[in-house]
Amino acid sequence: MSDPTDPFADIAAALPTFEDDAxxxxxxxxxxxxxxxxxxxxxxxxxxxxxxxxxxxxxxxxxxxxxxxxxxxxxxxxxxxxxxxxxxxxxxxxxxxxxxxxxxxxxxxxxxxxxxxxxxxxxxxxxxxxxxxxxxxxxxxxxxxxxxxxxxxxxxxxxxELEDRVRGRGAWRDDDGSLIYHAGDAVWIAGRWRPPGEYGRFIYPGRPRIGRPGERYEVAGEGSPGDLLFQALQSWNWDRGELDARLALGWLMTGLVGGALEQRPVAYIVGTEGAGKSTLQKLLRLVMNGALVSTSNTTQAGIYQKVRQDSIAVMVDELEAKEDTRTTDKILELARIAYSGDKMQRGGKDGVGQEFAVMSSFLFSSIALPAMDAQDASRMAVLMMRERVKPAKGEKPVDVLKDLGLRDGAKAQAVGRHLLRRMFKWMERWDALRDVMRETLLAAGHEDRAADTFGALMAGCHVALSDDMPGKADLAQWTAWLSADQLAETATREKTWRRCFTHMLQAQPDVYRSYAKKSVAAYIEAWRDKGHVDDVLVRLPEVGLSVSWPKGAPEGDFLSARLFVPAKHPALHTLFAGTPWAGRMAAPGPWAGVLRQMPRELWENGKCDKGLDRKASGIFINLAEALEA
Structure with missing residues (x-):
């Protein structure tokens, strides 16, 4: 007989076995x-x-x-x-x-x-x-x-073709949009469990088993497994308190069925020593019931070799900021591709390349957030952990996980099965729920990518804690939590063109080393504030740039000046060295294409019409307006 005081006993007792459901x-x-x-x-x-x-x-x-x-x-x-x-x-x-x-x-x-x-x-x-x-x-x-x-x-x-036809463990979508779940030794398809095999266009091969959903759908509410896990997540000292706990819960829910979703948001947990990252990772591994690849000190190829054709989640620990970022960049690239389920290519045997889709949800953790491109940062929520609050002298430490029963591995796994069952049930309404969350964020001023990322996390959290679609009060609370101008992930995020433009102005090239002013920005500021235009006309060409004025505009006027940026120039190639916009010497540089992403009224195509190469192609930037944009 189950223990009436244990909220997990009935859930664990009802877990389906291979024989029960197949x-x-x-x-x-x-x-x-x-x-x-x-x-x-x-x-x-x-x-x-x-x-x-x-x-x-x-x-x-x-x-x-x-x-x-x-x-x-x-x-x-x-x-x-x-x-x-x-x-x-x-x-x-x-x-x-x-x-x-x-x-x-x-x-x-x-x-x-x-x-x-x-x-x-x-x-x-x-x-x-x-x-x-x-x-x-x-x-x-x-x-x-x-x-x-x-x-x-x-x-x-x-x-x-193996890559086109095989679907490994994890969640998938059928042609009609219904959920398919490959548990390794059985496949949930068309509403019932079947043995691994060929169904329709795809092969679902036998693999080591992962956890299946609980047999019964448990209603949400106080004391439910979803609520208890949320309480557990709140026990960490998150920088944004309840919001970060909710986003962590949302990531877990989307990670359970990542392969069946259009977007798989990335979560990045940053925390100092003693913040409890290892404890959280252990809890996540238990709750995910084997549907998680957990690794550290790895590479992009190492992750692929572990995941193969699976769509289960991936947790990478110790992705630390390092001077050589190539390995980290490749791993972040893999997470970016997985976000929308795009395909990537890799080398195969006998020199024959192979193409495969990446359908896993990624979670990273480290002490410091590594440098990353805007395209990677826009797909993730950054959750910061601070050191746990120590009890006052003479007080007994509080162990929330123990009090909730979640240090018991079997009970933590039972929670995961319950939450997976909730995702099974909610998949019928998932698209509608995600769209409601997304539209709420768009109305609150978020851009499309942020609305996709945080809308999916919001939806995942809602599934864990509620049985009904969100009401006005729920959406208003999320809007307040995720204010576009206050949320760190969006408030401080710069567009790529702005980062490129800023680097071009603020970099300190070697040619300026012996001068009092060390950057293009310093010369432009002196011109704008003190009228020193002569220095600009002499020094900017040394790094490949030049200034001109439209016909009829007074020469030297800052407000009407145009900054010419050539599409290729050896000095600009050197100026952008070490950035994604450097390109190759003697070839058009990526910087021109990136700068063309700024608002259309700020620039126009044209030719230099100055110096030795009067026919040099590039863009004219309305300098004063671009600096204010």
Whole structure:
């Protein structure tokens, strides 16, 4: 009998087992027990037909074969197709995993494909003894016949590309928008659990199991698992208090079904030593029930090798700010691609590139936030942890996780299953909920990307804590929490063109090292404030820039001046060295394209018409207006 004081007892007791929710899916051992002894007939049933005893090798003449592949209709191995290289033959083996055979596959390779079903091979492709007194008996199985039949089945299925067809563990969307969830050893599709296999256009191979949702939908409210987890998250000393706890909860909810969402917001937790990052990560690992790749000191390739075709979440610890940012940049690039589920390319065997989609939600943590591009920062919520508040002298430390029962791994996992069940239920309304949150943020002054990111986190938090769509009061509270001009992620975020423009003005090039003024900005400020235009006319060309005035405007007038930025110039290439806008020497630099992203009224295309290269192409920037924009 369950403990009435334990809110998790009934949930844990109701967790579905493999047998409870998939009676039709027998274990491999149970399937093997139905295989006949060597030489004996096998019970075989055609579609809608009663079972019939079929002698070894007699399935073909009896008509018990798959009309598309030519394999026995009850074959435990499924052909997927032939690789485009002509050298790879793809199957689902007896465990439902993707298995590849080469053209020279021998008996041992086929044995491995049929592992656990060895007696089936001797029934399907029997090797008969020489007749003795008019009788023959089965002695083994014919590898040559089996290989020919298996390879022919792949050819009949057509070309197979692993990256395009395979969906690993985690959540996905069906063609009709409904949820598909691959738990490793079973697939939730069309409203019920099924064994791993081929469904529609996709392959859902057998993989190590991850947690499935709780059997029953538990209503929200005080004391519910969602509420208890929210209380637990509030026990950390977040910089923005309740808001950061809610955003952390929202990330967890979106991470549970990341592959089924249009956007997968990134969360970055920053916290000093003693803030409790490790404890939080342990709690998240338990609640995610195995649907999480947790790693540290890794690389982009290392993450891909762990995730493969899965859509489960990824947690990267210790992504510290370092002088050499190349590894960090690549990992952040992977998270950026995963945000919208885009595809990326990587090298493959024999020099053949491979393309794959990244569908995981990412969470990072470190002591310091590393340098990152605006395109990466715009896709994440940054949650800052401060050191835990120490109890006053003589007071006993408060252990909120223990008080809530969440230091018990089984109970924490039960919470995760409950929350996953809530996401299953809410997926029917997810798009509508996300749109309500997104529109609320847009009306409050947020740009599209911020509305996508924080709207999804808001929706995830709401699913964990509520059974109904948000009301006006809920939306008003979120608007107050996520004020566009107060939220650190948006209030301090600069557009890329502004960062490029600012760098061009404030960088200190070597050519100015011996001068009193060290930057372009210093010369422009002296001109604007003190009228020193002569220095501008002399010094700016030393870094590839120049100043001019439209026809009819008085020369030297700051308000009408135009700053000419050439599309290519060796001095500008040096000025932008070490930035994403440097480009290659003697080629047009990326800086011109980025600066064209500023408001259209601030610039126009044109040619220098000065100096040695009067035909140099570039852009004219309305200097005074651009500085105020």
């Amino acid at each position: 009676e039709a899916m027998m274990s491999l051992r149970e399937q093997a027990m139905r295989d006949p002894l060597m030489g004996a007939p096998m019970d075989v049933a055609g579609p809608g037909e009663p079972e019939e005893m079929i002698e070894p090798g007699g399935w073909h003449t009896a008509g018990y074969l798959d009309r598309r592949t030519g394999l026995p209709s009850n074959c435990p191995v499924k052909s997927l197709g032939q690789g485009s290289d002509g050298e790879s033959f793809y199957f689902l083996n007896t465990l439902g995993s993707v298995h590849v055979l080469a053209p020279n596959a021998g008996k041992g390779h086929i044995d491995a494909l049929f592992a656990g079903r060895g007696l089936y091979l001797s029934w399907a492709w029997p090797r008969w003894s020489a007749p003795k007194k008019g009788l023959s008996y089965v002695t083994n199985w014919e590898a040559e016949q089996a290989r020919q039949a298996l390879f022919a089945a792949c050819a009949y299925k057509g070309t197979f």
